[in-house]
Amino acid sequence: MRPDEIDGVLRDALQHEVAEAAPRLAELEERIVTELGDRLPRPRFVDWVRSLAASTRPGRVGQLAVLGATAAIFLVVGMSITQDRLDGPTLTPTFAPMAASRASQGVQFSVSVPSAERVAVVGDFNAWEEMPLSDEDGDGTWTASIPLSPGRYEYAFVIDGRWWGQDPSADEYVRTFGQYSSVRYVGGGGDGV
Amino acid sequence: MNRRTKRLPAAGIVLVALLAAVVGAIAEVPLDEFDRALRAMPLETHDRILAAIDAHLSSPGFPADELYALIERLATTVGPTAEKEAILLMLMRALESELSLDGFLPAGHDLAGAIEEGLSIEGIVLEALKGIAQRSPTAVIVAGITRRLTLLRDVRDLLFSREIFRTSIGSTQAAPTALPAARFDELVVQIADAISDYLEGGGSPFDGAALYELVAVRLRRLPEAVVRPEDVDLVLDRIGPPDLTSVALNALS
Numbered sequence A: 001m002r003p004d005e006i007d008g009v010l011r012d013a014l015q016h017e018v019a020e021a022a023p024r025l026a027e028l029e030e031r032i033v034t035e036l037g038d039r040l041p042r043p044r045f046v047d048w049v050r051s052l053a054a055s056t057r058p059g060r061v062g063q064l065a066v067l068g069a070t071a072a073i074f075l076v077v078g079m080s081i082t083q084d085r086l087d088g089p090t091l092t093p094t095f096a097p098m099a100a101s102r103a104s105q106g107v108q109f110s111v112s113v114p115s116a117e118r119v120a121v122v123g124d125f126n127a128w129e130e131m132p133l134s135d136e137d138g139d140g141t142w143t144a145s146i147p148l149s150p151g152r153y154e155y156a157f158v159i160d161g162r163w164w165g166q167d168p169s170a171d172e173y174v175r176t177f178g179q180y181s182s183v184r185y186v187g188g189g190g191d192g193v
Numbered sequence B: 001m002n003r004r005t006k007r008l009p010a011a012g013i014v015l016v017a018l019l020a021a022v023v024g025a026i027a028e029v030p031l032d033e034f035d036r037a038l039r040a041m042p043l044e045t046h047d048r049i050l051a052a053i054d055a056h057l058s059s060p061g062f063p064a065d066e067l068y069a070l071i072e073r074l075a076t077t078v079g080p081t082a083e084k085e086a087i088l089l090m091l092m093r094a095l096e097s098e099l100s101l102d103g104f105l106p107a108g109h110d111l112a113g114a115i116e117e118g119l120s121i122e123g124i125v126l127e128a129l130k131g132i133a134q135r136s137p138t139a140v141i142v143a144g145i146t147r148r149l150t151l152l153r154d155v156r157d158l159l160f161s162r163e164i165f166r167t168s169i170g171s172t173q174a175a176p177t178a179l180p181a182a183r184f185d186e187l188v189v190q191i192a193d194a195i196s197d198y199l200e201g202g203g204s205p206f207d208g209a210a211l212y213e214l215v216a217v218r219l220r221r222l223p224e225a226v227v228r229p230e231d232v233d234l235v236l237d238r239i240g241p242p243d244l245t246s247v248a249l250n251a252l253s
Helices: A003-039 A044-054 A060-079 B002-027 B031-039 B046-054 B066-074 B081-096 B106-115 B122-133 B138-161 B181-199 B208-221 B229-237 B241-252
Strands: A097-099 A105-112 A119-123 A143-149 A153-160 A162-164 A172-178 A181-186
Touching: A060 A181, A105 A153, A119 A143, A119 B208, A172 B181, A181 B106, B031 B066, B046 B081, B066 B081, B066 B106, B066 B208, B081 B122, B106 B122, B106 B138, B122 B138, B122 B181, B138 B181, B138 B241, B181 B208, B181 B229, B208 B229, B208 B241
Parallel strands: none
Antiparallel strands: A097 A105, A105 A143, A119 A153, A153 A162, A153 A181, A172 A181
C-alpha cells in the first residue's frame, strides 16, 4: 500500500470514528455542563439560534404559548408609557430588570416610536437576529422583555429597517462597522440595573 | 467526405464540453455529503444550516467545495462544538443575507485554527454577526475578524508574559496567578474586546493611558459572575498602558 493510500484509509477511519463517537460526546458535553452548573452563567448566542431552530417543533408550541402569555403579563404591568413629541423617533427606552430567576433577569427594552410600523431589538444576546417589539395598545411604545443572565450586552433597535444604536439610557456605547450600538450591564456595575 | 471531416472536430468539441459538464456535475459536492459532514459534529442547528446550503447549492459561483472543506475541518477539529457551530452560523447568516461566502470562508478557517489553539472565538463571531446585521461590506467584517483574532492572541500572550496562566480544564488553582481556564479565557476575551472597540471607535493606540482606563472600566463594570474582582485586580496590576499600546499597534499593523 502506497503512503498516499494509507493517508486516505486513515482519514476515512478517523472520520468514521468521529461520526460514531459524536452522540456519546454530545452526552458528555451535556453532563459536564450540568455539573458545572452556575459556573457558566452567560447565555451563548447559539442557544438563541437553537431555540429558533427548535421553535418549529410542534412540542414547543405549548411552551411558547405559556412564555408568550407570561411575557405579555410582564409587558402590560411593566410597560412605561411615553408620548412622542418630536418629528423623528423619540427614544425613551426603559431597561428595568424584573426578577425571573436567580440565573437570569427579564430585561425590558422599550422605545417610543409612534410613527413606526415595525420595531425590533437586535443584540449579542440574540445573535443580532431581529426580535420584534410589540405595541399592543397602539400608544406608540414598543416593548419586549428578554431574560438575560448577568453580563455585558450590546444591542440596537431596528426601526422600520433602520439601525438605531444610541439608546439614551444605555450604560455606554460602542462604534463598530461605522455604526453605534448601545451597551447595558446586567447584574453588575451598570447604572440601570 | 469533406463535410464529414469538418463535422468531426465540431462533434469532438461538443463531446468534450459534455464530458466537462458531466465531470463538473460529479465534482460538485451533493447535499447528502454536506448532511453527512454536518452530522459528524453534531449540531443543534443542523437543519437550518443544511437548508441554507440547499437554497444556494445550485447558485452560480457557490463555493461548494471550499465550504465542504471547512465543514470537514471543523468536524475533525478538537474544540467546543458550540464554537464550531458559531462559525457555521456566521456562514449561514451570510448566505441568508445574500452575501458571498468567498471572504467568509478564509475567515472561517482562521477561526477554526483559533479553536485549535484553544482560543474562545464566540465573541468574534458575534461581532461578525453584528456586521452582517448592519449590512457592512464583507471585506470590513472579515478585516474585523482578523483584527480581533490578532488581539485575542496578543492579549493571551501578554498575560502569559506577566505570568498569569491558564490551568487546564478540571485542574485546581495551584497559585493565585494560575487561573482556571474559563476565568482566564473570559479575561482575555474582555480585554481584547475592549481594545478592539476602542480602536474601531477611533481611539489612538498611542494613548495608552486612555486605553488602559477603558479596559479597567470595562473589567470593573462586569458582574462578578462574568469576571471576578480578584482576577481584574491581578491583571490590572500586572499590565500597563505601554503593554496595551503595543498590543493595539500590532493589531493595526
